[in-house]
Amino acid sequence: MFWDKEKETMPREGLEALQSARLRDVVRRAAKSPFYKKKFAEAGVDPETVRGLEDLRKLPFTVKQDLRDWFPYGLVAVDMKDVVRLHASSGTTGKSTAVFYSRADIDNWADMVARCMAMTGANNSDVFQNMTGYGMFTGGLGMHFGAERLGMLTIPMGAGNTKWQMANMKMYGSTVIHITPSYALHLCEEFAAEGIDPKRDLKIRIALVGAEPYSEGTRRKLEGFLGASVFNSYGLSEMNGPGVAFECVEKNGMHLWEDHYILEIVDPKTLEPVAEGERGEIVMTTLTREAMPIIRYRVRDLTSILPGDCPCGRTHRRIDRITGRSDDMLIIKGVNVFPSQIEDALMTMTEVGGGWQIELTRVEGADHIVVNVEVADSFFRGDIKELNRLRKTIQGAIKDETLVTPEVRLVEPNTLPRSVGKAVRVIDKRQI
Amino acid sequence: MAVQAVVFMQNMPGRLARMTGALAGAGVNIRATAISSSEGFGVAKFLVDKPEIAAAALKDAGFPVALKNVVAVKMDDTVGGLDRILPLLQSRNINVEDAYGFILERGKEAVFVFEVDQPEDLGEFLSRNGCSVMSESDLYGL
Ligand SMILES: [Zn+2]
Numbered sequence: 001m002f003w004d005k006e007k008e009t010m011p012r013e014g015l016e017a018l019q020s021a022r023l024r025d026v027v028r029r030a031a032k033s034p035f036y037k038k039k040f041a042e043a044g045v046d047p048e049t050v051r052g053l054e055d056l057r058k059l060p061f062t063v064k065q066d067l068r069d070w071f072p073y074g075l076v077a078v079d080m081k082d083v084v085r086l087h088a089s090s091g092t093t094g095k096s097t098a099v100f101y102s103r104a105d106i107d108n109w110a111d112m113v114a115r116c117m118a119m120t121g122a123n124n125s126d127v128f129q130n131m132t133g134y135g136m137f138t139g140g141l142g143m144h145f146g147a148e149r150l151g152m153l154t155i156p157m158g159a160g161n162t163k164w165q166m167a168n169m170k171m172y173g174s175t176v177i178h179i180t181p182s183y184a185l186h187l188c189e190e191f192a193a194e195g196i197d198p199k200r201d202l203k204i205r206i207a208l209v210g211a212e213p214y215s216e217g218t219r220r221k222l223e224g225f226l227g228a229s230v231f232n233s234y235g236l237s238e239m240n241g242p243g244v245a246f247e248c249v250e251k252n253g254m255h256l257w258e259d260h261y262i263l264e265i266v267d268p269k270t271l272e273p274v275a276e277g278e279r280g281e282i283v284m285t286t287l288t289r290e291a292m293p294i295i296r297y298r299v300r301d302l303t304s305i306l307p308g309d310c311p312c313g314r315t316h317r318r319i320d321r322i323t324g325r326s327d328d329m330l331i332i333k334g335v336n337v338f339p340s341q342i343e344d345a346l347m348t349m350t351e352v353g354g355g356w357q358i359e360l361t362r363v364e365g366a367d368h369i370v371v372n373v374e375v376a377d378s379f380f381r382g383d384i385k386e387l388n389r390l391r392k393t394i395q396g397a398i399k400d401e402t403l404v405t406p407e408v409r410l411v412e413p414n415t416l417p418r419s420v421g422k423a424v425r426v427i428d429k430r431q432i
Numbered sequence: 433m434a435v436q437a438v439v440f441m442q443n444m445p446g447r448l449a450r451m452t453g454a455l456a457g458a459g460v461n462i463r464a465t466a467i468s469s470s471e472g473f474g475v476a477k478f479l480v481d482k483p484e485i486a487a488a489a490l491k492d493a494g495f496p497v498a499l500k501n502v503v504a505v506k507m508d509d510t511v512g513g514l515d516r517i518l519p520l521l522q523s524r525n526i527n528v529e530d531a532y533g534f535i536l537e538r539g540k541e542a543v544f545v546f547e548v549d550q551p552e553d554l555g556e557f558l559s560r561n562g563c564s565v566m567s568e569s570d571l572y573g574l
Binding site: 376379382411413 | 440
């Protein structure tokens, strides 16, 4: 099912011509923001001389740190009276990033999400239960607007409240759900505990599953249990949120909407384009965004472009499952966590030593985070109660910083690695 | 005031052996030990003949160490020995943070070691009430 057949099946030549025209335009618009005005000047780029795709590689990269450094309004390229919404990442002062939307941005976003949903076979007779978080997180509202655009009856449940979720599925006969993989696995257990067989008792036919990486094995498990077709989705708040790329019924890679984004795959070390079909880091440019255009954004997710045409007829290229990240950002329970945030939380405390380490595991489908922390020699006065109080303090400090509540384990001084970098600081044992 | 060495450790195989190895290497004799553990970590207590040397040796072995005041009471290793002391503590509202006992000679003598918030007061109080509170040299020379 097509939502916008003309755009979705546009011949490559026309699509690339459209990209060229839109790139010329977006570079000029971006230059109105304080950040890009400076960035382009430093890179020696005159926005007026950018002709099209052939000049793309002359443009400087944008990184997450730029968004932090210029937080909150440094990348806004329109008059504030034309900005109608913001979404923001978790994180406290100095770590936050915010993304701004004009009315047209919200409209385009809804349209892309509607395309994605229609591509999976969802239509205006469906009942859509949206089971991801609303609010500052883009997942809830992004899918909500797209679902309404498509014409589905939309139930804005948000995440959690599993008993009520199950009741609604029964009462309203939900046929399409949007959910994170970890919550979906948890839901399956709850169904089993309540004696509900989704295949017999519910009408779910399509599950849109995203916001966290998951494996083909998890997809098969969910499909088997729910009796529904599971579709992988890709998105990130810097590029709007969900709806950037999505699987079609072929379930072989995710079509990325190239009339709205320029997609590049580069070698994370050299930043040169990789050969076709090779794995590298995603770099994206927003083509239509008004409020906050972003040029050549290093997303840091690792993937490859699937070569060849898709039997579904869409001409927008497909990216493979995300297999990792080129930097050290962790996604824990769907929340972006930087090891530096944990370091920040710990290093203000005199009771802890220099070493710390994160261990990530997946327990019953949910992420479990353990933070091992060295006790400072000088802190120990022989009191076990004091140590347990310290554990609670550390836990609270990390939660304040990252919004994730870890299990804290106290360890002996000088037993954990000192050097920075994810390789030694983070042990990720999650099987995805 | 008598002291014991209190050591922070992870609940991991080999930790105790490393501690006793460090103590033996420093020529320290262990009179008694007790271990309490919490969430993933533990605290080991060593009553030894040379507490300062023990603490230094354990620190060198990489463990956080504290010396904590204790009150040691010698009593008959017979039924009801401990029953005489506990009501005394209760009557004075003394908060026992930790306690353990060991036998000196089977059927004859036992020692009970208390970690309390106000050890000075306790020693004096127990002596006045007819308990045999051990001096530092008695305890270390066991
Ligand atoms: Zn397709």
